[in-house]
Amino acid sequence: MASRPDAVIVGGGIIGLAAAWTLARRGATVTLFERDPVPRGATWAAGGMLVPLGEAPDPGPFLSFGLAGLAAWPDWARTLEEAAERPVDFTRCGKLLVADDAEAAAALRRRFDWQDADGHDVRWLDRAGVERVAPALAPRWAHGLHLPDQARVDPRRTGRALTAAARSAGVELRFGEAVEQILRLDGRVGGVRTAHGATVAAGAVVVAAGAWSGGLSGLPRPLPVRPVRGQMLSLELDAPVVDGLVAGAGAYLIPRRGEDDRPLLVVGASMEEAGFTVATDDPTVDGLRRAAEALVPELREAPEHARWAGLRPGTPDDLPVLGVDPELDGLVYATGHHRNGILLAPVTAEAVAGLVAGEMLSEPWARAFAPTRFHGGR
Ligand code: GLY
Numbered sequence: 001m002a003s004r005p006d007a008v009i010v011g012g013g014i015i016g017l018a019a020a021w022t023l024a025r026r027g028a029t030v031t032l033f034e035r036d037p038v039p040r041g042a043t044w045a046a047g048g049m050l051v052p053l054g055e056a057p058d059p060g061p062f063l064s065f066g067l068a069g070l071a072a073w074p075d076w077a078r079t080l081e082e083a084a085e086r087p088v089d090f091t092r093c094g095k096l097l098v099a100d101d102a103e104a105a106a107a108l109r110r111r112f113d114w115q116d117a118d119g120h121d122v123r124w125l126d127r128a129g130v131e132r133v134a135p136a137l138a139p140r141w142a143h144g145l146h147l148p149d150q151a152r153v154d155p156r157r158t159g160r161a162l163t164a165a166a167r168s169a170g171v172e173l174r175f176g177e178a179v180e181q182i183l184r185l186d187g188r189v190g191g192v193r194t195a196h197g198a199t200v201a202a203g204a205v206v207v208a209a210g211a212w213s214g215g216l217s218g219l220p221r222p223l224p225v226r227p228v229r230g231q232m233l234s235l236e237l238d239a240p241v242v243d244g245l246v247a248g249a250g251a252y253l254i255p256r257r258g259e260d261d262r263p264l265l266v267v268g269a270s271m272e273e274a275g276f277t278v279a280t281d282d283p284t285v286d287g288l289r290r291a292a293e294a295l296v297p298e299l300r301e302a303p304e305h306a307r308w309a310g311l312r313p314g315t316p317d318d319l320p321v322l323g324v325d326p327e328l329d330g331l332v333y334a335t336g337h338h339r340n341g342i343l344l345a346p347v348t349a350e351a352v353a354g355l356v357a358g359e360m361l362s363e364p365w366a367r368a369f370a371p372t373r374f375h376g377g378r
Helices: 014-025 061-084 102-117 127-133 155-168 210-215 282-295 297-301 338-356
Strands: 007-010 030-034 095-099 123-125 143-147 172-175 179-185 188-194 199-201 204-207 226-236 245-248 251-257 263-268 304-314 321-324 331-335
Touching: 007 014, 007 188, 014 030, 014 155, 014 331, 014 338, 061 155, 061 338, 095 102, 095 127, 102 123, 102 143, 123 127, 127 143, 155 172, 155 338, 179 199, 188 204, 204 338, 210 226, 210 304, 210 331, 226 282, 245 282, 251 282, 263 282, 282 297, 304 338, 321 338, 331 338
Parallel strands: 007 030, 007 204, 030 172, 095 245, 204 331
Antiparallel strands: 095 143, 123 143, 179 188, 188 199, 226 263, 226 304, 245 251, 251 263, 321 331
């Protein structure tokens, strides 16, 4: 065995990089393996919405974990930007969900009612209110739910910042080397074997390989993480058309700063069970564009900038898998973040560092995110 870091991280997306950076700052020696020479997984593809109030189906463990993630983001972004000397473009821009028919309005209203009753900062808007928040929206969007304290970040800038920060914290980054197998030693985790045949021993192994996590051999139990494809596009703008995030029938809109600093609008996203195929198709992307134009008619004039797809790591109950394997000490799962890996990265990284150090994840998250929950365990 070539070297013996305290922890090996499998996966160089936002979850793996954030965990590696956090562990290294706590004094651990860390080696991170990422299959792509330049990571192009779900983090690269993501929109970067930090919107637990828009994503949570109910006031359950996902919402509380997501709110903890959102609460952590401002300080985390500042610390990361200082460490990496790069911006990540965290912006508390709010999100506006709009409806143009009675059924969609009723669904938004139900969300407003439970979130308002639970004391969250949510506002119910009539047409005049929608117009005040987003004047560029077409008049048909007559009902709105505004979530003013939700936020966004640029996932690609964040990925690059985390790479720089992890490297300068001493993490050994092995990009372009896929891990094939989790190894055992004396009844606990022993390290990993890579697709190149290299063996690296470690006291802890963190599975953070997103949609590819379930394909690792040597896992003590099946890990039902599957790819859920999201196709997206971006449009070039002369000036931003919305200040915050917007979602209506069939599309969401995310303002972003392009690599050349010019304004872009990211439009997402499909949800497709398409295996590991990362490709776009014209009908789907064209449909997203039409849905975006129905929200903001002036987008008809906007040139397309790019189109792409990514694979979300989905699970049977749409919740992350976060915890230590009860049968293989030292094996930590941090995967299955589905639509919300960017939001959940800061709190997941803290949790992983605690789990590697032998701490327990707090309830209700330990039970809700338990790696054994798909097999009758807790
Ligand atoms: N977070 C939005 C999406 O996954 O499409």
